Amino acid sequence: MPQADQQIAVIGAGIVGICCALELSRAGYTVRVLDRTGPAEGASLGNAGVISPWSCVPQSLPGQWKQIPRWTLNPDGPVALRWRYLPYLLPWIARFLASASRSRVDGIADALFALNDRAPDLYRTLVRGTGGENLIRESNYIHVFRDSRHADPSSLQWRMRLARGVPLKFVTGNEVREIEPALSREYQAAVLIQSQARCINPGRLGKVLAQAARKQGVVFETTEVKELVQTPDDMWRIRTTDRSIAASQLLLAGGAWSARLLAPLGIHVPLESERGYHTVFSNPGVTLNNSILDGDHKFAASSMEVGLRCAGTAEFAGLDALPDYQRARVIARLAKRMLPELNISSASEWMGSRPATPDSLPCIGSAPQQKGLFVAFGHGHLGLTQAPMTARMVAAIISGAESPIDPRPYRLNRF
Numbered sequence: 001m002p003q004a005d006q007q008i009a010v011i012g013a014g015i016v017g018i019c020c021a022l023e024l025s026r027a028g029y030t031v032r033v034l035d036r037t038g039p040a041e042g043a044s045l046g047n048a049g050v051i052s053p054w055s056c057v058p059q060s061l062p063g064q065w066k067q068i069p070r071w072t073l074n075p076d077g078p079v080a081l082r083w084r085y086l087p088y089l090l091p092w093i094a095r096f097l098a099s100a101s102r103s104r105v106d107g108i109a110d111a112l113f114a115l116n117d118r119a120p121d122l123y124r125t126l127v128r129g130t131g132g133e134n135l136i137r138e139s140n141y142i143h144v145f146r147d148s149r150h151a152d153p154s155s156l157q158w159r160m161r162l163a164r165g166v167p168l169k170f171v172t173g174n175e176v177r178e179i180e181p182a183l184s185r186e187y188q189a190a191v192l193i194q195s196q197a198r199c200i201n202p203g204r205l206g207k208v209l210a211q212a213a214r215k216q217g218v219v220f221e222t223t224e225v226k227e228l229v230q231t232p233d234d235m236w237r238i239r240t241t242d243r244s245i246a247a248s249q250l251l252l253a254g255g256a257w258s259a260r261l262l263a264p265l266g267i268h269v270p271l272e273s274e275r276g277y278h279t280v281f282s283n284p285g286v287t288l289n290n291s292i293l294d295g296d297h298k299f300a301a302s303s304m305e306v307g308l309r310c311a312g313t314a315e316f317a318g319l320d321a322l323p324d325y326q327r328a329r330v331i332a333r334l335a336k337r338m339l340p341e342l343n344i345s346s347a348s349e350w351m352g353s354r355p356a357t358p359d360s361l362p363c364i365g366s367a368p369q370q371k372g373l374f375v376a377f378g379h380g381h382l383g384l385t386q387a388p389m390t391a392r393m394v395a396a397i398i399s400g401a402e403s404p405i406d407p408r409p410y411r412l413n414r415f
Helices: 015-026 064-073 083-098 102-116 119-127 156-163 173-179 202-215 255-265 326-338 380-399
Strands: 007-011 030-035 079-081 136-145 168-172 189-199 219-222 225-230 236-240 244-247 250-252 272-281 291-294 299-304 307-316 347-356 363-366 373-377
Touching: 007 015, 007 236, 007 244, 015 030, 015 202, 015 250, 015 373, 015 380, 030 244, 064 079, 079 083, 102 156, 102 380, 119 136, 119 189, 119 202, 119 380, 136 173, 156 168, 168 173, 173 189, 202 219, 225 255, 250 255, 255 272, 255 347, 255 373, 272 326, 272 380, 291 326, 299 326, 307 326, 326 347, 347 380, 363 380, 373 380
Parallel strands: 007 030, 007 250, 030 219, 079 307, 136 291, 250 373
Antiparallel strands: 136 189, 168 189, 225 236, 236 244, 272 307, 272 347, 291 299, 299 307, 363 373
């Protein structure tokens, strides 16, 4: 039998939890993963498949607050707000705006860069020998704009990338249509973010990696975790819908639900559910060679095994609100503008909850004053990209080894 301190329960079977389980198993731990659904069935299932090592620009930037009213009031805008939820959201918004100070954005950008920049290579290592090698494809991430001024190299978002060595290519609308002929002639300029990758089926990727973890002895259990209780002897009791499970160590990778499990322990984290929607066109009639981001409306389009997926928007309504699939229909309408020859007759809709912190950085590491409790959540819309490095950090921190990158920017008690 493994020693008690070599056993660990991972709460959450999204892509972050799966990658962490894999790395912990390789580090010699006996791992049990608990989730109310199967592996990669939540937010990890429906994302745009972009593996973006160069996504180092924080969500909150100086002066960006001026655009928020326009975004939220525009029915086709990239941000939606259920207005009755606004009083609950205000403290998070205040922190979000505070993180846009010039004294903070560069540090946040550096931390994002460190967490992201090896993602494609780390995924290629993870899928090697699994049969899922073809799921990771080389790709550009092409940001397209109707107004060429948004592709100005002197603007802040591009300066931040260029300062960190991100390979960018600024092209005209005609030049980008030579690369992606299906794009609308509305687009007047584009920026090619080069040397990236894309996943052609994020849900299947999660399941392939979960199966690899099972072969290493990781056990996945379908059960909903309701409460975490620390016992007087510094053990943990995990109360689920149907039983109680003992563990000496816990890794909380529960995505948008993580803060609810921490609050009864006296740990309060400003974590919001940033709800994203997608529409998949199963018979699109067009194919994209790269991942495309509409820079005006902030949704991404990518050709996948299941068809052409268009995903995006950020809706703030709380964890328990019912989906508003009008958001997915907005994306479908905008996708037709992006790709005029797109066949929209066979479409399916989806919604998932991204775990968003106000400073764009996840929480990774140990929980202060809670022996045996570790966290890995809050990756926002970059969970797919950040999962492999997060997993390496977690395995190092729990085992007492040196983290592959500086863990301080992601500490739980930074708020």
